[in-house]
Amino acid sequence: MAKRYMRPPPQYVHDWFSPLRSSDVVAGQITNFDFMGHALIAFRDAEGRAVVLDAQCPHFGAHRGVGGRVVDGCVRCPFHGLHFDGDGQCVKGDFVADPRHLRHVKSAPWTVHEAAASIFIWHGPDRTKPDRPLAFADPDFFRGWSPPVTNAGRRLAPTNLFFPTENIIDIQHFYAVHHWKIHAVEKQPAEAEDGSFTAVMRMRWTAGAQSPHALIRRLGQAYSSDFHFDIRILGPGMAVSISTLTPQQGGLQLMNIILITPVNPTDCHIRVVSSVRRTIDKPLNALARRLLGVGLEDVLARVFLAIATKDFDGDEMIWTNRQFLANPKPLPDDGPLIPYRKWCERFWPPDYLPDEPAAAQPDPARQRRRHLTS
Numbered sequence: 001m002a003k004r005y006m007r008p009p010p011q012y013v014h015d016w017f018s019p020l021r022s023s024d025v026v027a028g029q030i031t032n033f034d035f036m037g038h039a040l041i042a043f044r045d046a047e048g049r050a051v052v053l054d055a056q057c058p059h060f061g062a063h064r065g066v067g068g069r070v071v072d073g074c075v076r077c078p079f080h081g082l083h084f085d086g087d088g089q090c091v092k093g094d095f096v097a098d099p100r101h102l103r104h105v106k107s108a109p110w111t112v113h114e115a116a117a118s119i120f121i122w123h124g125p126d127r128t129k130p131d132r133p134l135a136f137a138d139p140d141f142f143r144g145w146s147p148p149v150t151n152a153g154r155r156l157a158p159t160n161l162f163f164p165t166e167n168i169i170d171i172q173h174f175y176a177v178h179h180w181k182i183h184a185v186e187k188q189p190a191e192a193e194d195g196s197f198t199a200v201m202r203m204r205w206t207a208g209a210q211s212p213h214a215l216i217r218r219l220g221q222a223y224s225s226d227f228h229f230d231i232r233i234l235g236p237g238m239a240v241s242i243s244t245l246t247p248q249q250g251g252l253q254l255m256n257i258i259l260i261t262p263v264n265p266t267d268c269h270i271r272v273v274s275s276v277r278r279t280i281d282k283p284l285n286a287l288a289r290r291l292l293g294v295g296l297e298d299v300l301a302r303v304f305l306a307i308a309t310k311d312f313d314g315d316e317m318i319w320t321n322r323q324f325l326a327n328p329k330p331l332p333d334d335g336p337l338i339p340y341r342k343w344c345e346r347f348w349p350p351d352y353l354p355d356e357p358a359a360a361q362p363d364p365a366r367q368r369r370r371h372l373t374s
Helices: 162-168 171-176 214-220 282-292 296-310 313-319 337-347 364-373
Strands: 015-021 031-035 038-044 050-054 069-071 074-076 082-084 090-093 112-115 118-123 154-156 181-191 197-206 224-235 238-245 253-262 268-276
Touching: 015 031, 015 238, 015 253, 015 268, 050 112, 050 118, 154 313, 162 197, 162 224, 162 238, 162 253, 162 313, 162 337, 171 181, 181 337, 253 296, 268 296
Parallel strands: none
Antiparallel strands: 015 118, 031 038, 038 050, 069 074, 074 082, 082 090, 112 118, 154 268, 181 197, 197 224, 224 238, 238 253, 253 268
């Protein structure tokens, strides 16, 4: 039997995921969504903080996002008019005489962090106690960078959660799918001291290389860009890449955060968050702000966001038609597939496909005794 880490991985694993953008949760409204097999609602409390609760009301099971509404930063259930705050506690009943009777009516909130223009939710054995911090929640994470921007992303149906991040350690696919030229692999993909899985490469990107149209591919050859590619896989649903252009291109630095979230047991959603390091001359930025209302880094972040999202075209074709193999035939040129799958196993629920216990070895002394008494 294949080792556990080589068997089909679960779709619902333990880590931080971002099923929503910040813009998806609007003050005064309820947002309904599904996450890891749960029907959930999101809203903003009286202080504007994003809150995520189970859609099901703990009182009598009504869906609080269907007919419910936000009142004074609490969500009001449409069934009996009960109001729930950001902690999931029922604090008011429109038709309840004594509010003390509501103390036991509560549903545990999901742990939420809003960062990188996104809403992150912890999925683990205890929704209120994350096993590790969210890197993007560090207030210094985006210091010196333009405000992060994101878009709606794209659905991948069907796609295994681990396919997108496994691609990052797959060196050959950069040639075959993206048509990038790899000048050098400066750091082979491997687990780093901080627990992330990292790689560093020098590459060349060519415009329109993935286009199905020969004319666009030919025209695109007129523009190519060398870049230094430093990527960290933080978890099955999170990766951060920092691309640095050549000195001739101003040494511009781009950060892309790749977010993958399971939609259901077979499908995923992928989204990119982009930011550009603030290094452009202040006079140019001042001119851009007068003409465009935003700085050049902000404009470039949106341009690179569109490019990064479009660059998944070839990946999507592969991912949505690929099958997971427990016994693949890897090549040395592929990258460290087995070490990466071992690394991914730490995010699996402990009770998912556990290794079978080793068969008990026969006791020679006991066998001898049985032989003598027979």
